[in-house]
Amino acid sequence: MNLSVQLAPANTRGLLLANPVITASGTFGYGIEYQDLFDIQRLGAIVCKGTTLEPWEGNPQPRIAETASGVLNSIGLQNIGVDALIDEKAPIWAGWRVPVIVNIAGETIDDYARLAERLYNVAGISGLEVNISCPNISAGGAEFGTTPEAAAAVTTAVKKATSQPVIVKLTPNTGDIVAVAMAVAEAGADAISLINTLKGMAIDVRTQRPILGNLYGGLSGPAIKPVALHMVYQVAGAVRVPVIGCGGISTSSDALEFIMVGASAVQVGTANLTSPRAALDVLEGIEQFMQDEGVGDLAELIGTARE
Amino acid sequence: MASVVSNKQVMTGTFLMWLECAGISLEARPGQFVMVHCGEETVLRRPLSIHQADGGKFALLYAIIGKGTQWLSQCSPGVEVDILGPLGNGFMVYPDSRNLLLIAGGIGIAPLMSLADRAISDGRNVILLYGTANKDRYHLPSGVTEVAATEDGSIGYKGMITELVPEHVEWADQIFACGPLPMYRAMAKMSELKNKPVQVSLEMRMGCGMGTCYACTIRTRQGLKQVCKDGPVFDMNDVIWEEIKT
Numbered sequence: 062m063n064l065s066v067q068l069a070p071a072n073t074r075g076l077l078l079a080n081p082v083i084t085a086s087g088t089f090g091y092g093i094e095y096q097d098l099f100d101i102q103r104l105g106a107i108v109c110k111g112t113t114l115e116p117w118e119g120n121p122q123p124r125i126a127e128t129a130s131g132v133l134n135s136i137g138l139q140n141i142g143v144d145a146l147i148d149e150k151a152p153i154w155a156g157w158r159v160p161v162i163v164n165i166a167g168e169t170i171d172d173y174a175r176l177a178e179r180l181y182n183v184a185g186i187s188g189l190e191v192n193i194s195c196p197n198i199s200a201g202g203a204e205f206g207t208t209p210e211a212a213a214a215v216t217t218a219v220k221k222a223t224s225q226p227v228i229v230k231l232t233p234n235t236g237d238i239v240a241v242a243m244a245v246a247e248a249g250a251d252a253i254s255l256i257n258t259l260k261g262m263a264i265d266v267r268t269q270r271p272i273l274g275n276l277y278g279g280l281s282g283p284a285i286k287p288v289a290l291h292m293v294y295q296v297a298g299a300v301r302v303p304v305i306g307c308g309g310i311s312t313s314s315d316a317l318e319f320i321m322v323g324a325s326a327v328q329v330g331t332a333n334l335t336s337p338r339a340a341l342d343v344l345e346g347i348e349q350f351m352q353d354e355g356v357g358d359l360a361e362l363i364g365t366a367r368e
Numbered sequence: 369m370a371s372v373v374s375n376k377q378v379m380t381g382t383f384l385m386w387l388e389c390a391g392i393s394l395e396a397r398p399g400q401f402v403m404v405h406c407g408e409e410t411v412l413r414r415p416l417s418i419h420q421a422d423g424g425k426f427a428l429l430y431a432i433i434g435k436g437t438q439w440l441s442q443c444s445p446g447v448e449v450d451i452l453g454p455l456g457n458g459f460m461v462y463p464d465s466r467n468l469l470l471i472a473g474g475i476g477i478a479p480l481m482s483l484a485d486r487a488i489s490d491g492r493n494v495i496l497l498y499g500t501a502n503k504d505r506y507h508l509p510s511g512v513t514e515v516a517a518t519e520d521g522s523i524g525y526k527g528m529i530t531e532l533v534p535e536h537v538e539w540a541d542q543i544f545a546c547g548p549l550p551m552y553r554a555m556a557k558m559s560e561l562k563n564k565p566v567q568v569s570l571e572m573r574m575g576c577g578m579g580t581c582y583a584c585t586i587r588t589r590q591g592l593k594q595v596c597k598d599g600p601v602f603d604m605n606d607v608i609w610e611e612i613k614t
Contacts, residue, residue, distance in 0.1 A: 090580030125583035
């Protein structure tokens, strides 16, 4: 059975995964925390915690709340910063078989370009995932990912700064996600991942105050899967670059749905919080499905529901 | 997976569940916790302190506060519960500490029981100050010297348990506490405790329980800490109490 997938076919370095199951940024730390718990080397790839130029402290407590079939979070990109990542994490990753992709986030276009430069040719890093859900402080705080122009500008700057494979992760909090996807593809993104969390809120009726310290946060988990699936369906029909489906994937059946609407790979996120080995369970379920259905190559399943 | 041995209501809205799982029970240190998957209707696991450990079995003492703990309260003996653990740092008892003062507020008794059990079997002296709202309280297993306080005066001292702390401070080599935030805030203001080694167990909304999602971060005088991985037990004087919200 062939489950391998090339996520950067237009890039001379390429980004070849042994299988399509990736852990989503922010839900699997740096991967290192889980290496003694199960065989993480079997995963398709690991996307690490969103990383900024300087360490970030994140948002005030509380930062997480469960909602119906979902999770609201406002972690606020707490992270160790790119220098500590290069010094402490990348050397460990360099000895791994599983590719590690670094998720990068910034408040200016220059932040993203500098991050890509710092991470260029660092051993242990196979590619970048650009988080464009951050507020663009130089343009008044609207998120980069909400307009095709700003999203393309970030993509162009990152591509100029690195020859490593670049995945751009789209936010669903925009008027026209297809237009944003087409703009980042045009700007040179090697692949597109979607969706990031949907903006959401929850109130504690006893205190009559928002539950999250940041007032609102991002919704993830099974609750958002149908929304994510539709957006992946739309985007996969509009761009030629590989699409990575993400949003509420908890089981292999969820993952197969995304593949069947056109995703070349999938990211497992919130389910990692429920079960650390959720991504591996998804992979094993896909393998079982292919065996049961007599599918020899995963590529045969991509987009089958579109026909 | 852990198999439910028993699950009984021990006071209004509070259950004591014994589970069979040698991997957790034999490894657990007092003050550690587990992450419990409370059925298909929940997404996040619930963090619960290990209340007691006995051979291959361990106990959880939990109050029903939402749909997760409600689900847990319905589990009958024989049911397999998906539990991760033991997690976190646990209490640190110094080898030469003779006298341990334990302070429990309400359901905060949960992690202190295993600490008391261990300390007594190690030959240390334990006094447990246990404060509740009224006489509807958890009946402690025997063997612990208990000083009770109730807010309505129905058992023991009438008032907050923290009011009994100063008279025991001098006796204690180390102090361990678990209770609601107002109890900790009151303790943090006590001049008697300024130079005492006081360890507190914090409760915080958690995501992963393994230090990877950064949901339970707090700022301490030693920098940012994850309650799930660096805690849940912290030195009281390291915590910046004004910033703690749950």
